[in-house]
Amino acid sequence: MKTVALALGSLALALTSAVSAQSWPSRPIKVVVPFAAGGNADITARLIAKQLSDDLKTPVVVENKPGANGIIGLEAARMAAPDGYTLLVAPSSPLVVNPVLYKKVPYDSVKDFEPISQIITYQYVLVVPTASKITTLPDLAKQAREKPGALTYGSSGVGGGGHLAGELLALQMDAKLNHIPYKGTAPALADLLGGQLSFTWDTVMTTVPQVQGGKLRPIAVSGPQRTASLPDVPTMRELGYKNYEITQFVGLLAPAKTPPQIIERLHAGVQKAIKAPEVIKALKTDGGNDLVGSSPAEFKSLIASELAFYRKLVSDANIKEE
Structure with a gap:
């Protein structure tokens, strides 16, 4: 009987999640940014939030939660309900540097978040x-x-x-x-x-x-190719450093176990957002970034590969946490 009860409970939870995903969004969505206003992640988040708000026909508001090199904001997003009403816009450092630099962080970048899309690389x-x-x-x-x-x-x-x-x-x-x-x-x-x-x-x-x-x-x-904003400035590779390449990203994520239907809808929203003229102008033309709009699977693969890259760099350079 206990096994049957557990099975019925799991089925009920699954059905509830499915119904919630179908009616989503029915109230405002919060986007956590783990750094103060005015930075690259914040600017990106506010531009994308506006586009998503228009696309989803519901308010999408940015909430800055700075501190501890992004750890406070990521922990807040990790602990949020996986219902699509709390999202995270994060740059590389808290996702792929903190876990290899600090002895202990309260989140697992791979297991605790559902990647939605890499928005930009810079x-x-x-x-x-x-x-x-x-x-x-x-x-x-x-x-x-x-x-x-x-x-x-x-x-x-x-x-x-x-x-x-x-x-x-x-x-x-x-x-x-x-x-x-x-x-x-x-x-x-x-x-x-x-x-x-x-x-x-x-x-x-x-x-x-x-x-x-x-x-x-x-x-x-520092990237693999020159930037349109500084077309006469060579890459490190062009200057003879064949193995030198270091870039950063800003991406959109959700708490783990957020329903896949919501992840797919948000990904479609990002794809649409990065084609908006005001986003292109602010992030690409004036900002010197490359707009990406990757799939959830591609973003997940990027996070894994960047973790490996920074693990080696931190070790080789003997970088210690403050």
């Missing part, structure tokens, strides 16, 4: 102040080898994209670079502009206005 630009004597990558490499540790670079903090891009550069140059962690990219950029840092790796969205204003000189980009 790369970094290696920039120096225009007054710097460094004008090329060989200049930087020469100085780094002649004076180990003398060249400084800033980032948003240990484990941030700019930090990892710098560590990969140091490994492949076989040189010591001095990492200076900040509490965000803005103060690091301010110190670079003020001449307190030798260089930084930062996003195209952040650096292009400074390049166009004549305050920064771009040296290289």
Whole structure:
């Protein structure tokens, strides 16, 4: 009788989930962003939320839950009911860096979330102040080898994209670079502009206005191909670093066990959203990102491969949590 009762209970739960999925959405949807307003993930989330709201005919609101390098926001999304009313827009770092950098995080990036779609991918630009004597990558490499540790670079903090891009550069140059962690990219950029840092790796969205204003000189980009926003700036591969490639992503996810019908509907919504002119302009034309709109299976595969990539990088560079 106990076995029958359990089976009936499971069937009832399945039927309830199916009915819920069919009537979804019947109330506002919340999108958790694990960082403060104004960053790449937040900008992306707000653009996509507006498009999804129009598409689903229901309010889709963004809720910022910053702290602990994204851990607080991801934990909040993990603990939410898997009913399609709480979603997560997250960049790479909390999903694929935190689990390999920190000894313990309260979530499993693979098991605790249902990938919906990778929205964008973006790369970094290696920039120096225009007054710097460094004008090329060989200049930087020469100085780094002649004076180990003398060249400084800033980032948003240990484990941030700019930090990892710098560590990969140091490994492949076989040189010591001095990492200076900040509490965000803005103060690091301010110190670079003020001449307190030798260089930084930062996003195209952040650096292009400074390049166009004549305050920064771009040296290289970190991705597999040049960016349309800086078409004259070569990739690291073009400059002879054949194994150098580091990019970041922003994607949409839901708590594990969210009904597949809802995942499919949201994926279709993202596919539609990234074709909207205002999204293309903000994220691609002005932001220097590549719009993706991958399938849930493709996004899941990306998360797994990026976890493996960063596990090796963190180990090879001996990066320790703060």
